Amino acid sequence: MLQIEELANSLRTDGFRITPQRIAIVEYLLKTDDHPSAERIHRVIQKKYPMVSLSTVYKTLDLLKEKKLVNEIEVDGEARFDAHTDEHINLVCVNCGKIEDIDEDSLREIQTRAARKSKYMILKSNFELFGYCSSCKSKFTV
Amino acid sequence: MLQIEELANSLRTDGFRITPQRIAIVEYLLKTDDHPSAERIHRVIQKKYPMVSLSTVYKTLDLLKEKKLVNEIEVDGEARFDAHTDEHINLVCVNCGKIEDIDEDSLREIQTRAARKSKYMILKSNFELFGYCSSCKSKFTV
DNA sequence: CATACTATTAGGAATACTTCCTATTTAGGT
DNA sequence: ACCTAAATAGGAAGTATTCCTAATAGTATG
The missing domain is CATH 1.10.10.10 (Winged helix-like DNA-binding domain superfamily/Winged helix DNA-binding domain)
Structure with a gap:
Protein backbone atom coordinates (compact mmCIF):
# COMPACT_ATOMS: atom_id res chain seq x y z
CA MET A 1 0.00 0.00 0.00
CA ASP A 86 -3.29 -6.40 -6.89
CA GLU A 87 -4.95 -9.20 -8.81
CA HIS A 88 -7.92 -10.31 -6.72
CA ILE A 89 -11.52 -11.46 -6.87
CA ASN A 90 -14.34 -9.02 -6.13
CA LEU A 91 -17.29 -10.58 -4.37
CA VAL A 92 -20.34 -8.44 -4.99
CA CYS A 93 -23.51 -8.81 -2.92
CA VAL A 94 -26.45 -8.44 -5.30
CA ASN A 95 -28.70 -7.51 -2.41
CA CYS A 96 -26.85 -4.85 -0.40
CA GLY A 97 -24.14 -3.90 -2.89
CA LYS A 98 -21.29 -4.69 -0.51
CA ILE A 99 -18.05 -5.67 -2.21
CA GLU A 100 -15.43 -7.84 -0.58
CA ASP A 101 -11.99 -8.67 -1.94
CA ILE A 102 -10.39 -12.08 -1.91
CA ASP A 103 -6.81 -12.75 -2.85
CA GLU A 104 -6.31 -15.74 -5.06
CA ASP A 105 -2.86 -16.72 -6.24
CA SER A 106 -3.96 -18.80 -9.19
CA LEU A 107 -5.38 -15.81 -11.05
CA ARG A 108 -2.02 -14.73 -12.35
CA GLU A 109 -1.39 -18.18 -13.73
CA ILE A 110 -4.80 -18.36 -15.39
CA GLN A 111 -4.14 -15.00 -16.96
CA THR A 112 -0.84 -16.15 -18.39
CA ARG A 113 -2.44 -19.27 -19.79
CA ALA A 114 -5.30 -17.30 -21.38
CA ALA A 115 -2.90 -14.81 -22.90
CA ARG A 116 -0.89 -17.58 -24.46
CA LYS A 117 -3.91 -19.41 -25.82
CA SER A 118 -5.56 -16.31 -27.24
CA LYS A 119 -2.51 -14.31 -28.32
CA TYR A 120 -3.99 -11.29 -26.55
CA MET A 121 -1.67 -8.84 -24.85
CA ILE A 122 -3.31 -8.50 -21.44
CA LEU A 123 -3.36 -5.12 -19.72
CA LYS A 124 -5.87 -5.51 -16.93
CA SER A 125 -8.05 -8.16 -15.39
CA ASN A 126 -11.32 -8.28 -13.59
CA PHE A 127 -12.66 -11.19 -11.63
CA GLU A 128 -16.12 -10.85 -10.15
CA LEU A 129 -18.41 -13.17 -8.28
CA PHE A 130 -22.00 -12.11 -7.64
CA GLY A 131 -24.17 -13.52 -4.91
CA TYR A 132 -25.47 -12.94 -1.41
CA CYS A 133 -23.05 -11.89 1.31
CA SER A 134 -23.17 -13.82 4.54
CA SER A 135 -25.57 -11.41 6.23
CA CYS A 136 -27.96 -11.02 3.27
CA LYS A 137 -27.86 -14.76 2.70
CA SER A 138 -29.48 -15.43 6.07
CA LYS A 139 -32.42 -13.16 5.16
CA PHE A 140 -33.20 -15.45 2.24
CA THR A 141 -33.07 -18.78 4.03
CA VAL A 142 -36.24 -19.49 5.98
CA MET B 1 -26.23 -25.45 -26.89
CA ASP B 86 -20.73 -21.91 -19.18
CA GLU B 87 -18.08 -20.57 -16.89
CA HIS B 88 -15.44 -18.96 -19.09
CA ILE B 89 -13.08 -16.03 -19.44
CA ASN B 90 -13.98 -13.07 -21.66
CA LEU B 91 -11.03 -11.51 -23.41
CA VAL B 92 -11.91 -7.97 -24.36
CA CYS B 93 -9.88 -5.98 -26.87
CA VAL B 94 -9.65 -2.43 -25.57
CA ASN B 95 -8.91 -1.17 -29.08
CA CYS B 96 -11.50 -2.77 -31.36
CA GLY B 97 -13.98 -4.03 -28.78
CA LYS B 98 -13.80 -7.63 -29.94
CA ILE B 99 -14.59 -10.20 -27.28
CA GLU B 100 -13.25 -13.72 -27.34
CA ASP B 101 -14.17 -16.55 -24.99
CA ILE B 102 -11.75 -18.97 -23.41
CA ASP B 103 -12.75 -22.01 -21.44
CA GLU B 104 -10.84 -22.53 -18.25
CA ASP B 105 -11.61 -25.46 -16.01
CA SER B 106 -10.05 -24.06 -12.90
CA LEU B 107 -12.62 -21.25 -12.61
CA ARG B 108 -15.19 -23.46 -11.00
CA GLU B 109 -12.71 -24.52 -8.38
CA ILE B 110 -11.65 -20.95 -7.64
CA GLN B 111 -15.26 -20.01 -7.26
CA THR B 112 -15.86 -22.78 -4.73
CA ARG B 113 -12.80 -21.73 -2.77
CA ALA B 114 -13.84 -18.06 -2.74
CA ALA B 115 -17.37 -18.95 -1.66
CA ARG B 116 -16.05 -20.98 1.23
CA LYS B 117 -13.58 -18.33 2.36
CA SER B 118 -16.05 -15.46 2.14
CA LYS B 119 -19.26 -17.23 3.15
CA TYR B 120 -20.97 -15.67 0.13
CA MET B 121 -23.62 -17.64 -1.72
CA ILE B 122 -22.44 -17.28 -5.31
CA LEU B 123 -25.00 -16.90 -8.09
CA LYS B 124 -23.01 -15.75 -11.07
CA SER B 125 -19.44 -15.14 -12.07
CA ASN B 126 -17.64 -12.90 -14.43
CA PHE B 127 -14.04 -13.24 -15.51
CA GLU B 128 -12.67 -10.60 -17.82
CA LEU B 129 -9.26 -9.88 -19.25
CA PHE B 130 -8.66 -6.60 -21.08
CA GLY B 131 -5.92 -6.04 -23.59
CA TYR B 132 -5.06 -5.95 -27.26
CA CYS B 133 -6.27 -8.77 -29.48
CA SER B 134 -3.72 -10.37 -31.76
CA SER B 135 -4.54 -8.15 -34.71
CA CYS B 136 -4.68 -4.86 -32.78
CA LYS B 137 -1.52 -5.81 -30.91
CA SER B 138 0.50 -5.76 -34.11
CA LYS B 139 -0.62 -2.21 -34.86
CA PHE B 140 1.00 -1.10 -31.61
CA THR B 141 4.35 -2.82 -31.98
CA VAL B 142 6.65 -0.98 -34.33
C1' DC C 1 -62.58 -21.47 -35.71
C1' DA C 2 -64.06 -17.41 -32.99
C1' DT C 3 -63.52 -15.35 -28.48
C1' DA C 4 -61.52 -13.63 -24.46
C1' DC C 5 -57.84 -12.84 -21.57
C1' DT C 6 -53.61 -11.03 -20.64
C1' DA C 7 -48.67 -11.00 -21.91
C1' DT C 8 -46.08 -8.45 -24.97
C1' DT C 9 -45.05 -4.83 -27.99
C1' DA C 10 -43.74 -0.09 -30.14
C1' DG C 11 -42.53 4.25 -29.32
C1' DG C 12 -41.14 7.70 -26.81
C1' DA C 13 -40.42 9.93 -22.33
C1' DA C 14 -37.87 9.65 -18.14
C1' DT C 15 -33.81 8.37 -15.49
C1' DA C 16 -29.12 7.98 -14.03
C1' DC C 17 -24.34 7.92 -14.49
C1' DT C 18 -20.60 9.97 -16.80
C1' DT C 19 -18.26 13.22 -19.80
C1' DC C 20 -17.77 17.64 -21.66
C1' DC C 21 -17.37 22.73 -21.60
C1' DT C 22 -15.50 27.11 -19.97
C1' DA C 23 -14.60 30.92 -17.02
C1' DT C 24 -12.15 31.19 -12.80
C1' DT C 25 -8.85 29.70 -9.45
C1' DT C 26 -4.55 27.97 -7.85
C1' DA C 27 -0.13 25.08 -7.54
C1' DG C 28 4.47 25.44 -8.14
C1' DG C 29 8.56 27.14 -10.60
C1' DT C 30 11.27 31.42 -11.16
C1' DA D 1 5.52 38.14 -5.33
C1' DC D 2 4.59 36.89 -10.09
C1' DC D 3 3.53 34.03 -14.08
C1' DT D 4 1.82 30.28 -16.50
C1' DA D 5 -0.36 26.25 -17.23
C1' DA D 6 -2.95 22.82 -14.77
C1' DA D 7 -6.96 22.03 -12.22
C1' DT D 8 -11.41 23.28 -10.51
C1' DA D 9 -16.59 24.31 -9.93
C1' DG D 10 -20.78 24.18 -11.81
C1' DG D 11 -23.76 23.00 -14.91
C1' DA D 12 -24.99 21.49 -19.55
C1' DA D 13 -24.76 17.68 -22.77
C1' DG D 14 -24.40 12.90 -23.87
C1' DT D 15 -25.64 8.05 -23.67
C1' DA D 16 -27.19 3.54 -22.24
C1' DT D 17 -31.01 1.74 -20.00
C1' DT D 18 -35.54 1.61 -17.78
C1' DC D 19 -40.14 3.06 -17.46
C1' DC D 20 -44.82 4.12 -19.15
C1' DT D 21 -49.07 3.28 -21.81
C1' DA D 22 -52.18 2.41 -25.42
C1' DA D 23 -52.37 -0.93 -29.01
C1' DT D 24 -51.41 -5.60 -30.55
C1' DA D 25 -51.22 -10.47 -30.72
C1' DG D 26 -50.20 -15.24 -28.54
C1' DT D 27 -52.67 -18.96 -26.52
C1' DA D 28 -56.16 -21.45 -23.94
C1' DT D 29 -60.92 -22.46 -24.19
C1' DG D 30 -65.34 -23.73 -25.83
Missing part, protein backbone atom coordinates in the same frame (compact mmCIF):
# COMPACT_ATOMS: atom_id res chain seq x y z
CA LEU A 2 1.41 3.33 -1.11
CA GLN A 3 1.61 6.21 1.32
CA ILE A 4 0.26 9.64 0.49
CA GLU A 5 3.70 11.23 0.47
CA GLU A 6 5.28 8.79 -1.96
CA LEU A 7 2.24 9.09 -4.16
CA ALA A 8 2.36 12.89 -4.12
CA ASN A 9 6.00 12.90 -5.12
CA SER A 10 5.37 10.44 -7.89
CA LEU A 11 2.60 12.62 -9.29
CA ARG A 12 4.65 15.79 -8.92
CA THR A 13 7.61 14.46 -10.85
CA ASP A 14 5.23 13.58 -13.67
CA GLY A 15 4.11 17.21 -13.85
CA PHE A 16 0.81 16.72 -12.04
CA ARG A 17 -0.19 19.05 -9.26
CA ILE A 18 -1.01 18.09 -5.74
CA THR A 19 -4.31 19.66 -4.83
CA PRO A 20 -6.32 19.34 -1.61
CA GLN A 21 -9.08 17.67 -3.62
CA ARG A 22 -6.74 14.99 -4.90
CA ILE A 23 -5.27 14.40 -1.48
CA ALA A 24 -8.70 14.05 0.08
CA ILE A 25 -9.82 11.54 -2.54
CA VAL A 26 -6.68 9.43 -2.27
CA GLU A 27 -6.74 9.53 1.52
CA TYR A 28 -10.30 8.36 1.60
CA LEU A 29 -9.66 5.55 -0.86
CA LEU A 30 -6.61 4.38 1.03
CA LYS A 31 -8.37 4.09 4.34
CA THR A 32 -11.61 2.44 3.21
CA ASP A 33 -12.21 -1.01 1.80
CA ASP A 34 -15.75 -0.07 0.87
CA HIS A 35 -15.41 0.14 -2.92
CA PRO A 36 -17.30 3.45 -2.99
CA SER A 37 -19.01 4.92 -6.05
CA ALA A 38 -17.97 8.30 -7.43
CA GLU A 39 -21.00 9.87 -5.83
CA ARG A 40 -20.23 8.40 -2.44
CA ILE A 41 -16.63 9.61 -2.64
CA HIS A 42 -18.00 13.02 -3.52
CA ARG A 43 -20.37 13.03 -0.53
CA VAL A 44 -17.60 12.03 1.87
CA ILE A 45 -15.06 14.52 0.52
CA GLN A 46 -17.62 17.32 0.69
CA LYS A 47 -17.70 17.12 4.48
CA LYS A 48 -14.15 18.42 4.47
CA TYR A 49 -14.25 20.46 1.26
CA PRO A 50 -17.81 21.63 0.64
CA MET A 51 -16.91 23.19 -2.69
CA VAL A 52 -15.46 20.08 -4.31
CA SER A 53 -17.31 19.18 -7.49
CA LEU A 54 -18.38 15.80 -8.76
CA SER A 55 -16.54 16.39 -12.02
CA THR A 56 -13.30 16.81 -10.11
CA VAL A 57 -13.92 13.50 -8.39
CA TYR A 58 -14.38 11.80 -11.75
CA LYS A 59 -11.31 13.47 -13.20
CA THR A 60 -9.16 12.53 -10.24
CA LEU A 61 -10.36 8.95 -10.41
CA ASP A 62 -9.44 8.86 -14.09
CA LEU A 63 -5.95 10.05 -13.23
CA LEU A 64 -5.59 7.49 -10.45
CA LYS A 65 -6.79 4.72 -12.72
CA GLU A 66 -4.27 5.71 -15.33
CA LYS A 67 -1.53 5.68 -12.71
CA LYS A 68 -2.80 2.23 -11.64
CA LEU A 69 -3.39 3.47 -8.13
CA VAL A 70 -7.03 2.58 -8.13
CA ASN A 71 -9.11 -0.13 -9.67
CA GLU A 72 -12.56 0.35 -11.12
CA ILE A 73 -15.30 -2.23 -11.30
CA GLU A 74 -18.77 -1.80 -12.73
CA VAL A 75 -21.73 -2.93 -10.65
CA ASP A 76 -25.29 -2.36 -11.80
CA GLY A 77 -24.28 0.30 -14.26
CA GLU A 78 -22.31 2.19 -11.65
CA ALA A 79 -18.54 2.40 -11.29
CA ARG A 80 -17.03 1.48 -7.94
CA PHE A 81 -13.47 2.31 -6.91
CA ASP A 82 -10.87 0.60 -4.84
CA ALA A 83 -7.23 1.18 -3.94
CA HIS A 84 -6.54 -2.56 -3.87
CA THR A 85 -4.84 -2.96 -7.23
CA LEU B 2 -30.01 -25.40 -26.69
CA GLN B 3 -32.11 -25.58 -29.83
CA ILE B 4 -34.82 -23.04 -30.55
CA GLU B 5 -37.61 -25.61 -30.27
CA GLU B 6 -36.63 -26.89 -26.82
CA LEU B 7 -36.22 -23.35 -25.66
CA ALA B 8 -39.64 -22.31 -26.99
CA ASN B 9 -41.33 -25.19 -25.20
CA SER B 10 -39.51 -24.44 -21.99
CA LEU B 11 -40.66 -20.83 -22.13
CA ARG B 12 -44.21 -21.80 -23.05
CA THR B 13 -44.64 -24.15 -20.12
CA ASP B 14 -43.53 -21.32 -17.84
CA GLY B 15 -46.37 -19.16 -19.17
CA PHE B 16 -44.21 -17.04 -21.43
CA ARG B 17 -45.29 -16.42 -25.01
CA ILE B 18 -43.29 -17.19 -28.08
CA THR B 19 -43.15 -14.11 -30.25
CA PRO B 20 -41.33 -13.53 -33.54
CA GLN B 21 -39.26 -10.87 -31.80
CA ARG B 22 -38.06 -13.31 -29.17
CA ILE B 23 -37.31 -15.98 -31.72
CA ALA B 24 -35.32 -13.57 -33.85
CA ILE B 25 -33.24 -12.41 -30.90
CA VAL B 26 -32.51 -15.91 -29.65
CA GLU B 27 -31.69 -17.16 -33.14
CA TYR B 28 -29.24 -14.35 -33.67
CA LEU B 29 -27.56 -14.87 -30.32
CA LEU B 30 -27.24 -18.60 -30.88
CA LYS B 31 -25.53 -18.26 -34.23
CA THR B 32 -23.09 -15.47 -33.43
CA ASP B 33 -20.08 -15.43 -31.12
CA ASP B 34 -19.78 -11.70 -31.45
CA HIS B 35 -20.99 -10.62 -27.99
CA PRO B 36 -23.23 -7.95 -29.52
CA SER B 37 -24.61 -4.93 -27.65
CA ALA B 38 -28.37 -4.40 -27.30
CA GLU B 39 -28.23 -1.79 -30.02
CA ARG B 40 -26.42 -4.09 -32.41
CA ILE B 41 -28.92 -6.87 -31.79
CA HIS B 42 -31.65 -4.34 -32.48
CA ARG B 43 -30.05 -3.28 -35.75
CA VAL B 44 -29.64 -6.86 -36.92
CA ILE B 45 -33.16 -7.93 -35.93
CA GLN B 46 -34.62 -4.90 -37.67
CA LYS B 47 -33.51 -6.19 -41.05
CA LYS B 48 -36.06 -8.98 -40.64
CA TYR B 49 -38.61 -7.16 -38.45
CA PRO B 50 -38.40 -3.44 -39.15
CA MET B 51 -40.92 -2.61 -36.45
CA VAL B 52 -39.09 -4.23 -33.55
CA SER B 53 -38.30 -1.76 -30.81
CA LEU B 54 -35.19 -1.36 -28.77
CA SER B 55 -37.16 -1.67 -25.54
CA THR B 56 -38.35 -5.10 -26.64
CA VAL B 57 -34.77 -6.13 -27.23
CA TYR B 58 -33.85 -5.06 -23.71
CA LYS B 59 -36.88 -6.80 -22.20
CA THR B 60 -36.16 -10.01 -24.06
CA LEU B 61 -32.55 -9.95 -23.00
CA ASP B 62 -33.68 -9.54 -19.40
CA LEU B 63 -35.87 -12.60 -19.75
CA LEU B 64 -33.10 -14.63 -21.32
CA LYS B 65 -30.70 -13.59 -18.60
CA GLU B 66 -33.15 -14.65 -15.95
CA LYS B 67 -33.57 -18.01 -17.68
CA LYS B 68 -29.76 -18.26 -17.77
CA LEU B 69 -29.81 -18.55 -21.53
CA VAL B 70 -27.61 -15.56 -22.10
CA ASN B 71 -24.74 -13.97 -20.27
CA GLU B 72 -24.18 -10.26 -19.94
CA ILE B 73 -20.89 -8.49 -19.56
CA GLU B 74 -20.27 -4.77 -19.26
CA VAL B 75 -17.66 -3.17 -21.46
CA ASP B 76 -17.07 0.57 -21.47
CA GLY B 77 -20.41 1.28 -19.89
CA GLU B 78 -22.24 -0.81 -22.44
CA ALA B 79 -23.76 -4.26 -21.94
CA ARG B 80 -22.72 -7.04 -24.31
CA PHE B 81 -24.59 -10.33 -24.65
CA ASP B 82 -23.58 -13.87 -25.32
CA ALA B 83 -25.30 -17.27 -25.45
CA HIS B 84 -22.19 -18.96 -24.06
CA THR B 85 -23.31 -19.44 -20.46
